[in-house]
Amino acid sequence: MTRLTRRAFHQLGLGAALVSTASGRAFAQAPEIVIGAANPMSGVFAFAGVEGFEGGRDHFEFVNRAGGVAGRRIRYVNEDSGYRVDNAVAIFTRITSQHQTPVFFGDSTGFQKAINPELNRRGTTVMGGASFASEIDNAQAFPNQWIPGPNYSDQMRVLLRYIAAQKKGASVVLVHSDTEFGRDPIAAAEAEAKRLELNVVEKIVTQPGSVDVSGDVLKIRRRNPDYVIFHGYVLQPIPEFMAQARQAGMTSRFMGTFYSTDTVLMNRAGAAADGYMGVSCYNFDATARGVQVEAIRAANVGKTRTHAYYQGWTNAMLAIEVLRRTLAANEELTAVNMMKHARALKNYDTGGIFGVPVSMVNNSFPHGRVYQYSAADKMLKPASDWITITAGA
């Protein structure tokens, strides 16, 4: 009995090995341009990774249908990083060793920081990523990377400026997770609040993976702040937090940054998420006009797409734009050349993805807008105008 099953077990292993070796064959090299990506298709960030991947994929299909970039088709090579730095580095190394890869999409702050010295050393690949980390928004330290939107600190600034415009001297509570991601913009947010004469009455740090918010609700119930801003969550505790806060008689408004504002997840949360406000640089307005937003709608009939999808799409769009400009200038696809054209993006029309023409400042596009979720319509509705963060203003 044991021997038989052991044999079966070995055969299983053999089978897996055969499948593996049969793979990995490089496809015929056409004059394609390969764009690589490590996306977290599994793990806690899979919800964003899958959307982000599909956003990129759909954009490249859209470009390829229109004949590609300067007649060259785009080949998008994506692998699952599982949101782990070493996996992502391995993926980067493999894809770039198998193909010339002028552009690569990173999956996380950790990875983008880890790979940065290598990017700078190589000078052959530029990177757009899923990270909005303030640290990466630094053209000196990260000369070959861009952020497809405002960094987390700027996202906070957008929210705080909106608050300041709504109510002078409003009280604010910051709730963030105890991760690198979660702590990123807190210091900047406090400074901005001080400048705007807002009153940060409490900062709450939660353990990653912690699901019970009742203690935290209690913590701020008696203060009943005007606004509560979440950062560093993949939505999970937010609807519950709101529901419990409502039960507790609080009248605060709840807000969040990019990944904490996800349409699909909020649709699932339903009524509990009603009224939640989030910052985004992307145009979720159903009536928005532009080539790109219309292409998105065409590719997603009957589907609601999230931030992450727009972020994937935007990264792809920026990549294509950079490639187009570099090739049009008849220059080699080196990092220096590509980033030169990237940094030359001033008042660039994003085809409706951003509501305003955008300019690259440092490595990011510091534009944003506050949306409010309507449970009845199952969508995010604009709550503010486009706000552009400029230094010192």
Added chain:
Amino acid sequence: MAVEFIDIVETSLAGIGTGSLMALTGVAFVIIYKATKVINLAIGEMLMIGAFVFYGFSAGLALPIWASVPLTLVVAALIGGLIERTMIRPLLKDNPVSVFMVTIGLTSVLIGVVELVWSAEPRRLPEFLPSQPVLLGDAFIPSKTAYSFVIAAAAMAVLITVFAFWRGGIALRATATDRAAASSVGIDVPGVFSFSWMLAAVVAALAGILVGSVGGISSAMGLFGLSVFVVVIVGGLDSILGALIAGLFIGWLEAMVGRFMGGEFKLLATFTILLVVLVVRPYGLFGTHEIERL
């Protein structure tokens, strides 16, 4: 900032509420440990799969609560039995570290299964607990905390009563004391093993439904098991009473630390307690001290 008395009371009550869920999951852990001497690192994931099965019935198939809960518990029992039969029993005679490692592998398998079927996205369970907050004097208790505490307490009361008066409880305790001797008096020991895993899976699933209803569900919710681990070590691996008391205590401690020191200190506090207990009383506060002889 002055600490108000009412603040302490409210935080304590909320902590005890969470603690009751840790205690319930801890009881599931202890049932397995008592009967099979297996340290089940996958207890958090068993809780998770219970919560997702409930999600499948209540949200996926849109069944009413009164049908979803029993169905979930039945499915959980089957899963528990399946795990015991296929992964645990073949190794029971081997050294305990092997079985422990199997439960680590099981962790990975269960997370994979959940992500395969439901994806890794966090989800919310349908609301089924009353949403009126509970007021104890001036102290405010969030409704879900209050009701899940009541349900967890009731479940534990039922379990304790059953173990005290039902003959099967004696069989379980006899098996825990001495497998060979239990076998020699006619107790179906493999049956007891299966039963204990099934029962533990049911208890864990119930805890999962409650934990999920409070904080939503995701493939990462097995992390809850980490705190449960601390609970059972502090209480004593083989003591149901220990799991109860330590569960409430750890829940309370986490709430107090979170409230007055900040959330980043929660794990530090619990694991420091864990370390202290391990060094001072390696068998836990209520666990059985096994005398080692030559």
Added chain:
Amino acid sequence: MRVGTAKQSYAADEGLFKTDTQKVWFGLLLAALVLFPLNGSSYWMFLAVLVMINVISTTGLNILTGYTGQVSLGHAAFMAVGAYTVAFFDGRFGTPVLLNLVLAGAVAAGIGYLVGLPSLRIKGLYLAIATLAAAVILGFIFLNWTPVTGGLRGLNVPTATIAGIELATPDRLYWLVMPITVVMVLAAKNLFRTRVGRAFIAIRDRDISAEIIGISLFKYKLMSFAISSFYAGVAGGLWAYLFRVVTPESFPALASIFFLAAVIVGGAGTIVGGIFGAVFMTLIPEFLKLSATALVPWFPDASIYLAPVRNIIFGLLIIGFLIFEPMGLAEMWRRTRRYFALWPFRT
């Protein structure tokens, strides 16, 4: 049974390699390691470096868990200590690479020694949980001791530079990591030819009788913790030079389980088992990923659906080995060798 290769002296019988065949195999392995970079793929070089780092770390855990019988769930935290040490010294003082690596090992060994202290009172799985607690506490220190660890941002690591040559790519780093790996694995093998290694095994097999024959449990358990952490520290240091950034999230708790799984899948208590385990566990996810990629032409969404499948297979591998092949790959390797040794005359 192998037909006798009679030996003339005890020295030959006590040798590192007991037969000529073993020496030949080892020579071939060294040659393969030297020639490997000829494959020219930087991806393979990256993987090779990663595999060897994992081999060092797994060998360290094997010394503690496989040979001394003390289960540790905090091994990755010691790697993190090593990585931070390298990042700190190289980044702050620009000290030489080899010194940094020795420091990485030494600091990790020191902390390992401290973490081992509870092992004198608690055993088995309780000890495993104590190491888990230690890892959590170390993680808290990494996150909050900002002046040294860079807090949540972590530290950047300069390129490893030896004699003016920058080892910036895996292709070059290979020539640093490979010799270190060979030396450390051989050192571990040597360890178990002497009284120290025997004392470890004695403690694993039966700690009470070890004490009776005069082995100080106190000394040797802690020594095992320290040596194991030293290996982890050096591996972590090399890891830092490979990834060039160290953050509190670089070494999650899951990584400790990865190494434990590598020890088990490879075969606990054999040096070759640690190597097999590290190689296998590092490459399996890569192979699975390749499989998923291969399926894309037929199932465009394969990479989405196969991601959780990878988790499942990972878990099933651990379970499968424990149930069907508890002695691990090392035992399968031994059987294979025996089979071929007798090959035309099957038994």
Added chain:
Amino acid sequence: MSPSDSAAPVRPPAARLDVENLSLQFGGVKALDGIDLHVEPGSITALIGPNGAGKTSAFNAISGFYRPKTGTVKLDGVDITQVPARDRAKLGLARTFQNIALFRGMTVLDNIKLGRHAHLTSGVFGAFLYWGRTRREEMELRAEIERDVIDFLELDHIRNVPVAILPYGLQKKVELARALAMRPRILMLDEPVAGMNREETEDMARAILDVRDEWGVTVLLVEHDMGMVMDISDHVCVLNFGRRIAAGSPTEVRNDPDVIKAYLGGSGDPRKAALDGAAMGEVA
């Protein structure tokens, strides 16, 4: 060259052991109650008694595994009661166990080498390099063990076999070999022939006598096999219920009425007594 052609083994002098008023308790149950025991240097002394009489407890207290409640243990007149077990090994106290306590995962040779652990000095750095002093020490150890122990006990054919797969009798012998490798001055054997057949018992008895004669070691043993004990010991001490009930030469002990009673129980016939009792019970 043959490994056994070297000088005679190192022979430390035999030790004297004195145990006085030794008591031991397990959670309220008295395992030993004021035992006295005197073992002459170079003698074979046996500790006997029915199951549960406290023989093994006495052994464990003497070898330092249990801390006695009262009493002293003296080795050559030096009080070692407070010396931890592992340090007693260095003083020349070696023992075997009732349930074989070999290291099952290791070979016979490694098990025996471990016996000498406390006498070796090389440290961890030497071990990594396996060079210089460490290498020399290991080589000397090997040569010495081959000559003094493996040859002496005729274990050469199994030296590279893992102990776990050896038959019981051989395991017992390997344990003796390991104890000898400790260069004992007093050798404590816990049931050395338990479970052996006549032939194996003879072999072991011979080995014990040889060890005493050739190594000049004091031997203290616990044994059930009365026949063997009475034959090979110089002195016998009988325990029952944690007390010493007799001590003296084998002949003296054999004829002691208390000993006969302890071993044979009462003189009556339980079946008959029981049936009588039952009959009486029915009447009453």
Added chain:
Amino acid sequence: MATTGDLILEVNNIEVVYAKAIQALRGLSLAVPKGKIVALLGSNGAGKSTVLKAVSALLPMENGLVTEGRISFDGETVEQSAPHKLVRRGLFHVMEGRRIFGDLTVEENLTAATYALTGRSGITPDFDIVYRYFPRLAERRKSIAGYLSGGEQQMLAIGRALVAKPRVILLDEPSLGLAPLLVEEIFGIIARINAEEGVSMLLVEQNASVALSIAHYGYIMETGRIVIDGPTEKLVADRDVQEFYLGLAHKSYRDIKHYKRRKRWLS
């Protein structure tokens, strides 16, 4: 000694191996006739307990395996049976060292033994029979069993067997660690149970004299095989038995000759 039809238990030429390597029994046979007490004697480690565990199918729990031979209980083979099913068929093993459930009370221990009645219709648990044979247990029925004295624990162990209403009881070293008087008392009760309840017994003992005093038939084993057997009267009269097992004179171990030592080589 008897025809097969009269045998409740028959062990035929069995071999037992532990951990796939250590052979514990080598071709051992014995038989227990209905209604009789059979004693199995031998020194420590001779394999007596192994025989009982092989019969009651508890061997696999200790990583042992019957590799050869056949064991039949009441004409049916037992090898493939789960131990608890054997108990329910009426074969009860009172294990060495008593193995009572120390955390449970006396009564709960007896309740646990009622699992032996599962599937046997028409039998109701009867604790009174236990208290009748062992009145001392009746007084302590609510006590935690772990706090009983050694003798009381042995009584409880036998009491559990009584609750199970077996047809054969395997008794492993009931005298272990008990004072002589108590041994006599307990053996007396064992003999009574045999006589009054008609239960057959296979009794393993180191204390040969007390065992032979109540047994009808005896086997003596050494290192895994039977060396002598016969009705008790015959055994007690046997010189070898007197010599080796009842502690009387024999040829001295001092006189065994030395084997000549050879020079040896490494292999």
